[in-house]
Amino acid sequence: MNKQRMSFGNLTINQRLFVLIIVFIGLPFFLLGSFWYQSSTEAIEKFAVDTNKRIIEQTNVSLDSYINNLENSTYPFIHNPQIQQFLSAQPLTPYQYFQLAKKVEDDLFAQMIYGRSDIIGISLVASNKRQITDYEQAPGLLNMTDIRKRNLSYLSRMDQLSDFQILGLSKVGPTPSLTIARKLYDNSSFLYKGLLVVDLNLQQIGAICTNDSLGSFNVWIMGSEGQIIYHPDSSLIGTEVEESLLRRLESRSSSSFFRHQDPASPAEKMVIHEQSRMAGWTVVADLPLSSLIGNLITQRNYSLAAAAVLIGISLALVGGFSLSLTRPLVMLQKLMARVEKGDFVLPAKTHSFRNNEMRAVFHSFYRMTDELKRLIREVHTSQLKERELIIKQKESALRSMQSHINPHFLYNSLEIINSYAIADNHMEISRMTRALAHMFRYNISHAGSIVLLRDEIAHIQAYLELQQARFRKLEVELDVDERFVTRVQAVRLTLQPIVENVFIHGYRGRKPRYIGISARAESSCFVIVIRDEGNGMPPEKLARIQRALQSAVYPGGDLHAEEPQGEATSGIGLMNVHERLALTFGSGYGLQLIHSAPDEGTIFEIRLPYTADEEASACTN
Known part of the structure; x- marks a missing residue:
């Protein structure tokens, strides 16, 4: 006892x-x-x-x-x-x-x-x-x-x-x-x-x-x-x-x-x-x-x-x-x-306690640490600056080496793999290698962020070819009028995060079976529709994401203020895609979550502008 x-x-x-x-x-x-x-x-x-x-x-x-x-x-x-x-x-x-x-x-x-x-x-x-x-x-x-x-x-x-x-x-x-x-x-x-x-x-x-x-x-x-x-x-x-x-x-x-x-x-x-x-x-x-x-x-x-x-x-x-x-x-x-x-790098003095004695103890403790920090601040600051300078120099050198060596090494390696595949008549491996090389070139390229829709469609086709090689029963439906792909502007890596979100979240726990990408021309903008037949979302989650997307278009608002923890997609994420489109083309453009229900799939719409020679006024929401 x-x-x-x-x-x-x-x-x-x-x-x-x-x-x-x-x-x-x-x-x-x-x-x-x-x-x-x-x-x-x-x-x-x-x-x-x-x-x-x-x-x-x-x-x-x-x-x-x-x-x-x-x-x-x-x-x-x-x-x-x-x-x-x-x-x-x-x-x-x-x-x-x-x-x-x-x-x-x-x-x-x-x-x-x-x-x-x-x-x-x-x-x-x-x-x-x-x-x-x-x-x-x-x-x-x-x-x-x-x-x-x-x-x-x-x-x-x-x-x-x-x-x-x-x-x-x-x-x-x-x-x-x-x-x-x-x-x-x-x-x-x-x-x-x-x-x-x-x-x-x-x-x-x-x-x-x-x-x-x-x-x-x-x-x-x-x-x-x-x-x-x-x-x-x-x-x-x-x-x-x-x-x-x-x-x-x-x-x-x-x-x-x-x-x-x-x-x-x-x-x-x-x-x-x-x-x-x-x-x-x-x-x-x-x-x-x-x-x-x-x-x-x-x-x-x-x-x-x-x-x-x-x-x-x-x-x-x-x-x-x-x-x-x-x-x-x-x-x-x-x-x-x-x-x-x-x-001695302590949190700011933001503690508020109802107990007066406890507040006095904390004030005394902070006064003591402030005095100690004052004595060593100059030496510590100089050391930090020196370390930061060394780190920045090393990072700069590393980025320079990666940007010049790694892409060439990667492309050469993929070309060698493609050559061996063609030589041995493994055309499926050759097709996958070309698709992967196209994706790497597109992702690593240092060109401007604004591209034509044609480039985004080619990039997502390469991505879906790799996914179809992985999921044999995956059905891909791509219906985009070729007349518009050179007349519509997009932001680099706009489609891949949305499609990648389908595979990560939309078909979580089961094999992907369908993804469709279609488009329609409206009077003031061009709309791309991405749909799947996956798990869908419950109503409360759908409403939460829609509120976050709507609040993101107001000036000065925090784009991720209502984005729940764990809801971000792979890569850039749904909210980041919407933010980049809204900041690049205006608040009338961006991402919209149109429909989603459990076991019925999800439908996204992306609103994009035409090129300068077309009518480019913002879409009304």
């Missing part, structure tokens, strides 16, 4: 206050936020279970109503005279059998099929080996021999069936179907002598599952033997439910639990299931957990962000208060350390 007290006592005032804020503000916020997150998550999950469980129950009711409707539609077959004649052992001539089958199909089958799109086919099979089938609604061609064999297999285990029973999934041709059966008995002997077999498609069952869930999550049906009766993914229909899930579904007739559907995927799902009372099926719903608590995650993030802002404000306030206490002492300590090292 003593060691802890000693270590805390050795901290500065700022550090102590920071520790106190973390312990008494940050930690309580964290604990309360964790508790809130846990409790609200549980409440959301419970609400989601209750809400969606009612949907599953409604789906079960709809399925039971659908099965009950099917069962009721088979009642007319039980006591119908034609059915009794079909079940009887009385022999029939082929013509009588044909008439009986025609009568059954027209009266009974048609009555049941009429108005229903879910029935694929109907079969009557009797113990006297008679069968009547109607599968005209089935898609494609069917092998009726297979269907008749299947019906006989159902008839062979008729004693094991209830009066009305769902037999399960089967296939009618390539179509999966749900087969139901109604046992038929002879009125004279009251013995079961036949079956009514109905094959249904799964569209109606799928519609029930989709309508009740509104398509917001997957609802599927498992049969009593663990087989999937219906699933939105048709490839899963007829497959067996995985063993681990089957055990949990069979453990209780109605419950909910969480599971990972795919062991390789971290996505967790809530499973709600309810057993059908009439069909014996289990209706299952898979609900992605992210859809249940997605809003909660957003609220949690907002809450954490608000807590972080509050903590930041608290730290800023307390830090500012402690800084007002410790700043004079720390400042005086630094000044004394500089004097100890022989540095």
